[in-house]
Amino acid sequence: MAADPLQAILDEITAEARDATERGKVADYIPELACIDPGQFAIAVARPGQPTLTAGDAGVPFSIQSVSKLFMLALALGRLGDRLWSRVGREPSGQAFDSMLLLELEKGRPRNPFINAGAIVTTDAVLEGATPREALGALLRFIRAAAGDEAIHINDRVAASETATGHRNVALAHYLRSHGNLRNPPEMTLGTYFHQCAVEMSCAQLADAGRFLVGGAGAPRLVSKARTRRINALMMTCGHYDGSGDYAFRVGLPGKSGVGGGILSVVPGVASVAVWSPGLNHYGNSRLGTEAMERLAARTGWSVF
Protein backbone atom coordinates (compact mmCIF):
# COMPACT_ATOMS: atom_id res chain seq x y z
CA MET A 1 0.00 0.00 0.00
CA ALA A 2 1.34 3.46 -0.92
CA ALA A 3 2.22 5.64 2.07
CA ASP A 4 -0.28 8.38 2.84
CA PRO A 5 1.16 11.65 1.42
CA LEU A 6 -0.10 13.41 4.54
CA GLN A 7 2.42 11.40 6.61
CA ALA A 8 5.28 12.94 4.63
CA ILE A 9 3.93 16.43 5.35
CA LEU A 10 3.69 15.68 9.09
CA ASP A 11 7.25 14.28 9.14
CA GLU A 12 8.54 17.35 7.30
CA ILE A 13 6.79 19.76 9.70
CA THR A 14 8.16 17.81 12.67
CA ALA A 15 11.71 17.95 11.29
CA GLU A 16 11.36 21.72 10.82
CA ALA A 17 10.07 22.12 14.38
CA ARG A 18 12.99 20.07 15.73
CA ASP A 19 15.42 22.48 14.06
CA ALA A 20 13.70 25.65 15.33
CA THR A 21 15.84 27.80 17.58
CA GLU A 22 13.11 30.22 18.74
CA ARG A 23 10.79 27.91 20.68
CA GLY A 24 8.94 30.39 22.95
CA LYS A 25 8.71 30.29 26.72
CA VAL A 26 7.18 27.51 28.79
CA ALA A 27 4.35 28.64 31.15
CA ASP A 28 5.84 29.06 34.60
CA TYR A 29 2.95 30.59 36.56
CA ILE A 30 1.79 27.01 37.19
CA PRO A 31 4.97 25.62 38.86
CA GLU A 32 4.27 22.03 37.80
CA LEU A 33 4.39 23.10 34.14
CA ALA A 34 7.58 25.17 34.49
CA CYS A 35 9.86 22.11 34.29
CA ILE A 36 8.50 20.69 31.01
CA ASP A 37 11.20 20.22 28.34
CA PRO A 38 10.56 22.84 25.61
CA GLY A 39 12.39 20.67 23.06
CA GLN A 40 9.35 18.45 22.57
CA PHE A 41 7.05 18.63 19.55
CA ALA A 42 4.18 16.52 18.25
CA ILE A 43 1.49 16.62 15.60
CA ALA A 44 -1.43 14.27 14.97
CA VAL A 45 -4.21 14.23 12.39
CA ALA A 46 -7.41 12.24 12.93
CA ARG A 47 -9.69 11.84 9.95
CA PRO A 48 -12.95 10.13 10.90
CA GLY A 49 -12.96 6.56 9.65
CA GLN A 50 -9.23 6.51 8.91
CA PRO A 51 -6.17 5.68 11.03
CA THR A 52 -4.78 8.64 12.99
CA LEU A 53 -1.44 9.83 11.59
CA THR A 54 1.21 11.15 13.96
CA ALA A 55 4.75 12.48 14.03
CA GLY A 56 7.16 13.51 16.81
CA ASP A 57 6.34 13.02 20.50
CA ALA A 58 2.69 12.19 19.79
CA GLY A 59 2.43 9.57 22.53
CA VAL A 60 3.71 11.82 25.33
CA PRO A 61 0.93 13.04 27.68
CA PHE A 62 0.78 16.80 28.34
CA SER A 63 -1.49 19.12 30.31
CA ILE A 64 -4.31 20.21 27.98
CA GLN A 65 -5.14 23.25 30.17
CA SER A 66 -7.47 25.62 28.27
CA VAL A 67 -8.17 23.10 25.52
CA SER A 68 -10.39 21.52 28.21
CA LYS A 69 -12.64 24.59 27.98
CA LEU A 70 -14.12 23.41 24.70
CA PHE A 71 -15.09 20.02 26.15
CA MET A 72 -16.63 21.68 29.22
CA LEU A 73 -18.47 24.09 26.91
CA ALA A 74 -19.92 21.16 24.96
CA LEU A 75 -21.03 19.61 28.26
CA ALA A 76 -22.53 22.89 29.54
CA LEU A 77 -24.47 23.43 26.31
CA GLY A 78 -25.74 19.86 26.51
CA ARG A 79 -27.05 20.50 30.02
CA LEU A 80 -28.23 24.12 29.85
CA GLY A 81 -28.67 24.77 26.15
CA ASP A 82 -28.96 28.46 25.25
CA ARG A 83 -29.52 29.42 28.91
CA LEU A 84 -25.72 29.50 29.18
CA TRP A 85 -25.60 32.66 27.07
CA SER A 86 -27.38 34.74 29.71
CA ARG A 87 -24.23 34.33 31.81
CA VAL A 88 -21.42 34.44 29.23
CA GLY A 89 -21.06 36.21 25.86
CA ARG A 90 -19.91 35.12 22.42
CA GLU A 91 -17.57 37.95 21.42
CA PRO A 92 -13.77 38.01 21.23
CA SER A 93 -12.29 39.94 24.14
CA GLY A 94 -9.12 41.33 22.54
CA GLN A 95 -7.54 40.87 25.99
CA ALA A 96 -5.27 38.28 27.60
CA PHE A 97 -6.83 35.00 28.70
CA ASP A 98 -6.64 35.94 32.39
CA SER A 99 -7.61 39.61 32.06
CA MET A 100 -10.02 41.24 34.49
CA LEU A 101 -10.36 44.53 32.60
CA LEU A 102 -13.62 43.98 30.69
CA LEU A 103 -15.24 42.07 33.53
CA GLU A 104 -15.53 45.25 35.57
CA LEU A 105 -16.75 47.35 32.63
CA GLU A 106 -19.28 44.69 31.62
CA LYS A 107 -20.64 43.98 35.08
CA GLY A 108 -19.41 40.45 35.60
CA ARG A 109 -20.55 38.88 32.30
CA PRO A 110 -17.42 37.46 30.60
CA ARG A 111 -17.05 38.07 26.88
CA ASN A 112 -16.80 34.39 25.87
CA PRO A 113 -16.46 30.86 27.32
CA PHE A 114 -12.76 30.53 26.43
CA ILE A 115 -11.20 33.34 28.43
CA ASN A 116 -10.62 32.24 32.03
CA ALA A 117 -13.55 34.23 33.46
CA GLY A 118 -15.94 32.75 30.89
CA ALA A 119 -14.64 29.23 31.43
CA ILE A 120 -15.06 29.58 35.21
CA VAL A 121 -18.71 30.58 34.62
CA THR A 122 -19.18 27.65 32.22
CA THR A 123 -17.81 25.22 34.82
CA ASP A 124 -20.02 26.84 37.46
CA ALA A 125 -23.03 26.29 35.18
CA VAL A 126 -22.24 22.56 34.89
CA LEU A 127 -22.05 22.48 38.71
CA GLU A 128 -25.68 23.65 38.93
CA GLY A 129 -26.93 20.09 38.99
CA ALA A 130 -23.78 18.19 39.86
CA THR A 131 -21.10 17.90 42.52
CA PRO A 132 -17.49 18.63 41.45
CA ARG A 133 -16.80 14.90 41.38
CA GLU A 134 -19.83 14.30 39.14
CA ALA A 135 -18.99 17.22 36.84
CA LEU A 136 -15.39 16.03 36.43
CA GLY A 137 -16.62 12.47 35.94
CA ALA A 138 -18.96 13.68 33.18
CA LEU A 139 -16.13 15.66 31.58
CA LEU A 140 -13.80 12.64 31.58
CA ARG A 141 -16.57 10.42 30.18
CA PHE A 142 -17.16 12.95 27.40
CA ILE A 143 -13.45 13.22 26.53
CA ARG A 144 -12.90 9.45 26.73
CA ALA A 145 -15.92 8.80 24.49
CA ALA A 146 -14.74 11.47 22.04
CA ALA A 147 -11.21 10.02 21.92
CA GLY A 148 -12.31 6.39 22.14
CA ASP A 149 -9.75 5.94 24.93
CA GLU A 150 -10.58 5.05 28.52
CA ALA A 151 -7.08 5.78 29.82
CA ILE A 152 -7.36 9.59 29.76
CA HIS A 153 -7.06 11.02 33.27
CA ILE A 154 -6.51 14.13 35.40
CA ASN A 155 -3.03 14.89 36.79
CA ASP A 156 -3.68 15.75 40.45
CA ARG A 157 -0.21 17.26 40.92
CA VAL A 158 -0.88 19.84 38.19
CA ALA A 159 -4.30 20.63 39.70
CA ALA A 160 -2.75 21.05 43.16
CA SER A 161 0.00 23.22 41.72
CA GLU A 162 -2.50 25.62 40.15
CA THR A 163 -4.70 25.56 43.25
CA ALA A 164 -1.71 26.83 45.22
CA THR A 165 -0.77 29.61 42.80
CA GLY A 166 -3.87 30.51 40.73
CA HIS A 167 -4.42 33.86 42.43
CA ARG A 168 -5.76 35.61 39.31
CA ASN A 169 -8.40 32.97 38.82
CA VAL A 170 -9.32 33.29 42.50
CA ALA A 171 -9.75 37.04 41.95
CA LEU A 172 -11.84 36.46 38.80
CA ALA A 173 -14.07 33.94 40.58
CA HIS A 174 -14.73 36.22 43.54
CA TYR A 175 -15.41 39.14 41.21
CA LEU A 176 -17.91 37.00 39.27
CA ARG A 177 -19.53 35.96 42.54
CA SER A 178 -19.88 39.61 43.61
CA HIS A 179 -21.96 40.15 40.45
CA GLY A 180 -24.09 37.07 41.14
CA ASN A 181 -22.58 35.26 38.14
CA LEU A 182 -21.14 32.41 40.20
CA ARG A 183 -23.77 30.24 41.88
CA ASN A 184 -21.38 28.06 43.88
CA PRO A 185 -18.72 28.99 46.45
CA PRO A 186 -15.69 30.26 44.47
CA GLU A 187 -13.41 27.58 45.98
CA MET A 188 -15.73 24.85 44.73
CA THR A 189 -16.01 26.12 41.17
CA LEU A 190 -12.27 26.86 41.05
CA GLY A 191 -11.37 23.42 42.39
CA THR A 192 -13.38 21.89 39.54
CA TYR A 193 -11.92 24.29 36.98
CA PHE A 194 -8.30 23.61 38.06
CA HIS A 195 -8.90 19.86 37.80
CA GLN A 196 -10.51 20.15 34.35
CA CYS A 197 -7.47 22.12 33.15
CA ALA A 198 -5.21 19.35 34.53
CA VAL A 199 -6.60 16.70 32.15
CA GLU A 200 -3.62 15.03 30.51
CA MET A 201 -3.63 13.71 26.94
CA SER A 202 -1.15 12.87 24.24
CA CYS A 203 -1.30 14.63 20.90
CA ALA A 204 -2.71 11.49 19.29
CA GLN A 205 -5.45 11.26 21.93
CA LEU A 206 -6.30 14.95 21.55
CA ALA A 207 -6.62 14.69 17.77
CA ASP A 208 -8.92 11.69 18.23
CA ALA A 209 -10.96 13.59 20.84
CA GLY A 210 -11.50 16.44 18.37
CA ARG A 211 -13.25 14.24 15.78
CA PHE A 212 -16.66 15.04 17.28
CA LEU A 213 -16.19 18.60 15.99
CA VAL A 214 -15.34 17.44 12.45
CA GLY A 215 -18.64 15.85 11.47
CA GLY A 216 -19.09 13.48 8.56
CA ALA A 217 -19.20 9.70 8.41
CA GLY A 218 -17.23 7.96 11.15
CA ALA A 219 -17.05 11.00 13.48
CA PRO A 220 -18.45 10.40 16.99
CA ARG A 221 -21.86 12.14 17.31
CA LEU A 222 -21.64 13.63 20.78
CA VAL A 223 -23.29 16.97 20.00
CA SER A 224 -25.72 18.10 17.33
CA LYS A 225 -24.49 19.41 13.99
CA ALA A 226 -25.81 22.91 14.76
CA ARG A 227 -23.94 22.98 18.07
CA THR A 228 -20.77 21.69 16.44
CA ARG A 229 -20.86 24.67 14.07
CA ARG A 230 -21.28 27.08 16.93
CA ILE A 231 -18.43 25.61 18.98
CA ASN A 232 -16.22 25.83 15.88
CA ALA A 233 -17.28 29.46 15.36
CA LEU A 234 -16.30 30.30 18.93
CA MET A 235 -12.97 28.51 18.49
CA MET A 236 -12.31 30.59 15.39
CA THR A 237 -13.22 33.94 16.98
CA CYS A 238 -12.11 33.41 20.59
CA GLY A 239 -10.05 30.19 20.85
CA HIS A 240 -6.67 31.97 20.92
CA TYR A 241 -7.72 35.00 23.05
CA ASP A 242 -6.14 38.24 21.80
CA GLY A 243 -4.20 36.09 19.31
CA SER A 244 -7.40 34.77 17.69
CA GLY A 245 -7.23 37.14 14.73
CA ASP A 246 -3.59 36.26 14.15
CA TYR A 247 -4.38 32.52 14.26
CA ALA A 248 -7.34 32.91 11.87
CA PHE A 249 -5.15 34.95 9.50
CA ARG A 250 -2.22 32.53 9.57
CA VAL A 251 -4.04 29.19 9.81
CA GLY A 252 -7.63 29.81 8.71
CA LEU A 253 -9.10 27.07 10.89
CA PRO A 254 -10.98 27.01 14.21
CA GLY A 255 -8.55 26.27 17.04
CA LYS A 256 -8.31 26.13 20.81
CA SER A 257 -5.01 26.55 22.62
CA GLY A 258 -3.79 25.81 26.14
CA VAL A 259 -0.79 27.02 28.16
CA GLY A 260 0.48 23.45 28.25
CA GLY A 261 1.41 24.12 24.61
CA GLY A 262 -1.37 22.13 22.97
CA ILE A 263 -3.65 23.31 20.17
CA LEU A 264 -6.67 21.48 18.80
CA SER A 265 -7.79 22.62 15.35
CA VAL A 266 -10.71 21.48 13.24
CA VAL A 267 -10.94 21.14 9.47
CA PRO A 268 -14.74 20.85 9.18
CA GLY A 269 -15.78 17.69 7.37
CA VAL A 270 -12.17 16.58 6.97
CA ALA A 271 -9.99 16.23 10.07
CA SER A 272 -9.15 17.07 13.64
CA VAL A 273 -5.54 18.16 14.18
CA ALA A 274 -3.61 18.38 17.44
CA VAL A 275 -0.18 19.95 17.82
CA TRP A 276 1.95 20.25 20.92
CA SER A 277 5.05 22.21 21.72
CA PRO A 278 5.38 23.61 25.26
CA GLY A 279 7.06 26.98 24.42
CA LEU A 280 4.49 29.80 24.18
CA ASN A 281 4.28 33.06 22.23
CA HIS A 282 3.36 36.35 23.92
CA TYR A 283 -0.36 35.53 23.72
CA GLY A 284 0.21 32.36 25.78
CA ASN A 285 -0.38 30.07 22.76
CA SER A 286 2.12 27.47 21.52
CA ARG A 287 4.68 29.20 19.36
CA LEU A 288 5.84 26.24 17.29
CA GLY A 289 2.36 24.72 17.43
CA THR A 290 0.95 27.77 15.67
CA GLU A 291 3.79 27.72 13.12
CA ALA A 292 3.19 24.01 12.49
CA MET A 293 -0.54 24.58 11.95
CA GLU A 294 0.27 27.42 9.56
CA ARG A 295 2.53 25.08 7.57
CA LEU A 296 0.04 22.23 7.61
CA ALA A 297 -2.76 24.50 6.35
CA ALA A 298 -0.51 25.89 3.60
CA ARG A 299 0.74 22.46 2.46
CA THR A 300 -2.65 20.70 2.52
CA GLY A 301 -4.77 23.65 1.38
CA TRP A 302 -7.03 23.11 4.42
CA SER A 303 -8.96 26.24 5.34
CA VAL A 304 -12.53 27.26 6.06
CA PHE A 305 -12.05 30.29 3.78
Ligand code: DON
Ligand atom coordinates in the same frame (compact mmCIF):
# COMPACT_ATOMS: atom_id res chain seq x y z
O1 DON B 1 -6.57 29.14 34.26
C1 DON B 1 -5.43 29.13 33.80
O2 DON B 1 -4.70 30.11 33.83
C2 DON B 1 -4.93 27.84 33.19
N1 DON B 1 -5.41 26.71 33.93
C3 DON B 1 -5.39 27.71 31.77
C4 DON B 1 -5.01 28.92 30.92
C5 DON B 1 -4.71 28.55 29.51
O3 DON B 1 -4.47 27.42 29.18
C6 DON B 1 -4.60 29.69 28.55
N2 DON B 1 -4.28 29.21 27.22
N3 DON B 1 -3.48 29.43 26.41
